[in-house]
Amino acid sequence: MTDHAHHGTDPARHPELLAWLAERQAAFPRWAEDAGGVERFDFSPASLDVLDDLLRQTFGTDAEIAAQRREPFVQGAVWYLGEVVCRERGTVWKYEPDTADDQEPAPLFDPADRPGVLDTPCVSLPSEGPERGLYPLNVLRRMLMEKDALGNPIDERLVDALDDDYLDDGFDDDFDEDDEDDA
Template identity: 50%
Template sequence: MTPTVSTTVDGMTDPDETYDPTRHPDLLRWLGERQGAHGRWAEQTSHADVLDFTPASLGVLDGLVRETAHSMEEITARRMTPFVQGAIWYVGEVFCRHQAMAWKYIPDIVSGELEPFFGAAGETSALDHPCVGVPDDPESYLYPLNMLRRILLTEDEVGDPVEETLLSIFANPFDEDFDEDDEDDDEELDPVDGRG
């Protein structure tokens, strides 16, 4: 069944009560495109033999991302390039296959609306779409794009050094130090954290 959404004036959509975040047509189309392009993407990285969807292969991808971009802003600016799109899909697939997660296209946590998929108008939030999360838990989700951004962060908001990797995120995807209930309802999520 195709989810029902209503389009608003600004291009965002409001999901109705039957909305299934794992079945949105834009998400399904993107997943099909990425799966179809994966072989060529992996070959272009020169590491096709080790990009085998195992958690250990995230270390290889981590290195490739660091060779490609040097800041969170660079990854954000390049998010529509074939390399970054392939990396987003690959990271999400590893989490889905080994952490019992599913791909989701969820409403914005503040507005409750579905933002344009991958910011079709060129703008993006720090989190962007799509995300992966526990299938029946609307409170658990991670954004692969933001995972790629986070590994390029060298210091936190108070200047302390940070050294995060795709493997460290995989090992502890829902950091026990992060508690959504501690977030003030009027505050936006920290774009560095990337957790919902």
């Protein structure tokens, strides 16, 4: 991961992140209406069950979510989940571009889909870096997975992301470069 101190960009103030957050916030009323009605998405923990059910009706696999990760519906779901976590857990949005040693940093939601490059925003406590963050896109994908990388069954709901120990469960370990190639 790129060292933000080296590049002088605070992960919570990265220009691409701020632009994405403003775009998502402005698009929220239409996204929520298209997703079943603004009244269903009140940023409460219970509203995550509504989003969870909607995602399960829309997508059959985590690969389908990954394939549509730049589409407005998935972008809205990523933002909405992250916003609920921020409001409930006191976290903040962060983005720190990842890069291979010989490449420029990947842009937010990189259209090139470079394997092994992290290009999505996360939410984490203000005192922690993105490496300890919860990546909403990965949470959306994980809820549709049946087994983790070790073959253990997964049975999660989006609301589980609000649990105190969720970040300690190693959920990001389930997404390696092979998964990115399959997405």
